[in-house]
Structure formats: C-alpha cells, structure tokens
Amino acid sequence: MTREKIIQLVNQIFIEQFEIEPDQLTPEKRIFEDLALDSLDIVDLVTGLQQKFSIPLRENKDILEIRTLNDIYVLFEKLAAEHPDIVAKLNKEP
Template sequence: MDNDTIVTKVNAALAEEFELEQAALVPDAKIRDDLGLDSLDIVDMVIVLEKAFDFKLQNKESLAAIRTLGDIYTFIGELRDAGTIR
C-alpha cells in the first residue's frame, strides 16, 4: 500500500465516521484543536482505523504520540512497514 492510498483511506474513514469536512483533512491538522476530536474520540478513531486497515492495535500507549493527522499517516505507514498492514 503506497502513502497516497494511506492518506486517501484514512481521510475517507475519518470523514465518514466523525462527520468531518474533507477540506479540513490536511496533514498539519491538529487532531484535537483543528478536528475537534478529544480523548473520547481517539478510542473510537482507533477502531475506525483498525477496521479500515484490518489490523489490531497491540499497544494502546503508542497512541500518545499522535497529535496531527500527519502523525496518523505516519503511524499507519509504520504498521505497513512492519508488515502488520498489507
């Protein structure tokens, strides 16, 4: 899966599940301040991503580093590089 596909898939899933505008979904968008997703939503976001990319997050604490939408692309990219996501 290339990086563009990851971006498209993440954006589509988040737009649909959190009712967000596509235009707001830029790499620099801060999850909390710009997208309005708080700690309650992060849990749901993981489930959305798990479903979209068919994986199971093994370490919840790894979420702590995620601040921006770009961090999510990187996070998914790392799972792909590790072979967790095909």
C-alpha cells in the same frame, strides 16, 4: 502501500465517522485542537483504524503519540512496512 492510499483510508474515517469536510483534512491539522475530536472520539478513531487496516492497535504505544493527521499517516507507513501481508490485501481494495 503508498502514502496516498494510507491518506485515503485514514481520511475516510474522519469524513464518514466524524463528519468532517474533506477540505479540512490537511496533514498539519491537530486532531484535538483543529479537528475538534475529544477523548471519546479517540477511542472510536482507534477502533476505526483497526477496522480499516485490520491491524490491532489497542496495545500499540505509538498510537498514544499521534497529535496531527500527518502523525497517523506516518504511523501507518511504518506499520505497513511491518505488515506486508495486510498491505497486499489492502492494495487489492479499490
């Protein structure tokens, strides 16, 4: 899965679920401070990412370390490398 595809899927969550304008979604943006998410939103972010990528994340320790949008992109680049089957499925989606 390309980084572009990961960015597209992650950003969809921020746009649809958190109603953030697309032009706000640049990699350096901090999730709490710049995008104004809070602890409840983070629970929903993890749920949204699980649904979008079909990867269980609740027990994933790396997810606790994300601070910026780019951290999410990088995490999913790593997860994509570990889960080629899921990547193949996602690549078929438009």
